Amino acid sequence: MHDLIIRNARIVDGLGNPEFMGDVAVDGDTIVGVGKLADDQARQTLDAGGLVLSPGFVDPHTHYDAQVAWDKLMTCSPEHGVTTVVIGNCGVGVAPVRDDMREFLMGDLVNVEGIPLDDMQQGIDWTWESFGEYLNELDKGGLGANIAALVAMTPLRHYVMGSDSLDRAGNVSEIAQMGELFSDAMEQGAFGVSTTIIGVHVGYGGKPVACRNATLDEYRVLCQALKKIGRGSIELALKLTGDVGEQERELLTLLVNESDRPVTWLAVVNQAERPDSYLERLDALEDLLGWDKAVPQTTCRPLRFQLDLANPYILGVFPTWQPIMQMSREEKIRCYRDPEFRQSFRDDLVNIPAFGSNVWKRFYVLDGVSDQARGFAEKKLTIAEIARDWDMDPMDCFCELALEDELRTTFDLIALNYDENDTIPLVQDKRLMIGLSDGGAHLNMLCDAGYSTHMLERWVRDTGALSLEEGVRKLTSEPADFFGISNRGRIAAGCKADLVLFNPDTIACGDKQVVNDLPSGGKRFVTPAMGIHATFVNGEMLYKNGEHVGGLPGKVLRSYDCHPVIATDAAA
Template sequence: MKHDLIIRNATIIDGSGHPAVTGDIAIADGKVVAVGEITGSATRTIDAAGLAVAPGFIDHHTHYDAQICWDPLLTPSSWHGVTTVVLGNCGLGVAPCKPDRRHVAIDDLVIIEGMPRSAIEAGLDWQWESFPEYMQAVTNNGTGINVGFLAPITPFRHYVMGDDAIERPANEQEQQQIGDLLSETFAAGALGFATSKLPVDVGYKGKPVASRIASTPELEGYARRLSSAGGGTIQIALISETGKLSDYETDLLDRLLTASNGPVVWLCLHTDNNDPDLPLRTLAENDALIQRGAVPEVCCRPLIMQFNLNSPFTFAHLDCFGPVFLMSTAEKIVQFKDPEFRQNFRQQLAEPGLISGNIWPYIRVQSSSLDSQQSLVDQTLASIATERGTDPLDLLLDLGIEAELNIDFIFAATNNHETQIGKLLADPRTTIGLSDGGAHADMLCDAGYATYTLGRYTRELGVMSLEQTIKRLTADQAELFGISNRGLIKPGYAADLVLFDPDSVGSPKTPKWADDLPGGNRRMITRPTGIAAVLVNGELLFEQGEYSGALPGQRIVAER
């Protein structure tokens, strides 16, 4: 039998967690047809001697909902060997959306995802109104990698409730309408739904995003809709304090589990700068809930945010910053001079939360437009404040005002303790993710989470074996999100594969700027090392970093 492609002499890590074997992989019609010693011929043969071959990575936490309209390759994720992504996370998205409400979706993306407004307005073609129409538009346009969808609750609430969506819970009639739209979306193949209670999720009009306003009974109703549709996965951005669950949050998870009869993935468990063991205690304290299917999402990388006071998403969870997002640069400068604003900032930062307390040793000056501030680059605000005998909060604002907000800072906010992170990554009760691919484009880029895990935690620190790491990044993700026939290298499964050098695979901790958004706008990206090739549904997408020109991605449809 002649195959389309044979990969020979590979170290095959099949995603099951079993020991790697040396052998060949035969591919035909987009699927793996044989694994082992293969004697047949093929249209093309790749000699993978010295390389590992694994299932393509499955990234279940991305925000490419808008970017997919102008970037069918979904970079940087695909560069790093990701062959399947899930959209709609945290309840954010661009559908459903009525034509006269498009500005609402754009405002949410601009404020939360850190994308320039001009880039979104230039890149979105709005070929849809309903969510099933959006999924079909993505399919019609073609993608380089596979795409699955979660129904994002925020635009569903806006579609039915208008501006009331950010003011109050839905009433009974509105819940019925939203539920009907969700049922239609699940029937069209969405994997589940996503929502948020995260304090930093502030969007349209500088107010909490619409999903944050949904009541617990309202969300339970949507979970029952998912169960009635045949089941699926719920994703919720939940944590209000780094590394721990509140009583409200555990109760909400319990109710969603009961109503949906399916897994609820919640984010996230990061290590706290002042108490790095806290997330490990949270795992132990909530073991019964987790065993029922409340799966915590963990991240391999420090949460390093680059920000300036023109785009202060870092402090979006503080009420005093809500109005700031709607101001011009000149208006922001006036606000930052106001003693009352400074007092509110100081008081709110002192309260327990995602980012709170003494953050100043973890914030450094990254760059400035002023010659007079160049000596401050790479110094922490804590050290500069000590040297000048001033308060670091006042220093932050004063430096920004002095530079007319053209001064950038870098903040190692959470997840700075590798020993504890390694334990979280290896714990089978957690799921590895939180790449946020497509989001926070002006602050960070964690789309290389898989290559970073392989390079840092597997090769350098030995936290997990190569086989176990691959399982965590592939088969485990597919199972959690109901993605069938992917995540393993075995006959009959889709030939989504990544070829990499185990001795060099990795990605940098710090991203770089790229001016490749629509209109020449910029975003942060990371490039991988050690990735030799990426195949999607049996077709080469990248080889030695070169794009093949193909768009072999498929839409992932829930099988219920």
């Protein structure tokens, strides 16, 4: 007698094999049978009615490190069929932590990932110090999705070096201590390490986030720990587009060669209106590419950035805006009134077409406090449209709108991947991993947690750029295998029963919605899923038709314990 049988399903196994009609039997948290199981009995039977049954989706790039402290479900990822999330990305996180460095870690998350300070201060209880203690705390009381945690380089440096981590490289003894702490975290089940060298990643106190001060010797000792233990991976944040710099190549080469572990690096997208430009970055790193070496990560969604001029983080890709990041609010206001500043950005847009031409036609007013700003948001007007009505230059219009609302107007920039000709090559390229949802980050700015439903809607159903089997594989076994989670991301006997039941004809990611459910009562954006009938985590139904049905069956995964009970075929 099984615990659960799902019958009459179009089974897409996550390995890229052709779909087939069949049944799936589950005992506890494990799949124990796949195929025609007419003679098998179960305590609970679910008739899929010909809907697609796939493995749960594995999100390789989230920032739920803070949110999970007050939202164990990690909404809204599981609603979109995500059953495992990787946290600790981009070199920032919440462990390990000394009592006197908590404010530093939160400051990093405010500046790099847009997580509001008030919510972290109210929502995180800081009942851990070591990374292992953090994992144990996460596991108490259950989770919505499973968590695979990376050790972020910045908290590691903060723990060892204190506030000096913001200003200098580690010395010999400090580097040795980092290595010991990281080795201990790996023994406790961490999935590797993450870091960033992106110039716009500014942390506590407006200084470069601490891992940007790390030397090659610091990375070398972490690579040696990974090589010794023989498991784990590395996540590295590099700039989005442009030529591969000497520093980028040097660091990526060291991480690949000295760790003998796979490295995923962010990010690969096409420059606006140049659908093959990403190939230039791949060609420059061709000798390092491979699923056992360096794997670029990309996004299947239009790359949208929500910002206000109190924190115009993404505009830091332009030289004009880089000094703004370290200014006080009053200094920013004075700068935005300055005609020279405005002209400088006009020049940037001509000389550095990072977001393509006609950028103001893709710059929307999303929200605001003043009646004027909210009126523009309700009408979904662009800066170009407002500037035309005002008979004003768009840059002047942009600044004046923000100043009138005391920098509280939120803007929505559709920056990259807005043209399917730019995106189809990315989702089809077998060298790239689909990810970059940023779930848990930029809470009041964006929500791309529905990347999985968008992928199946846009690139499988609408355009046919991917087959259903290939689309599911890219969301399941491919990222699972990269992180060494080979007992998930596939439907096979002996693997964990993380499953998604969906209608391929209606699956979609809905429009952003505002909810006010942060610890401080503040707003964030969520996106509803459509066409997903059920999400199962470790054999238990978590969501049904978009509603949480109760329970928290997710758990903290440990990198030493992620292999199938019964051997299964590897992905091709």
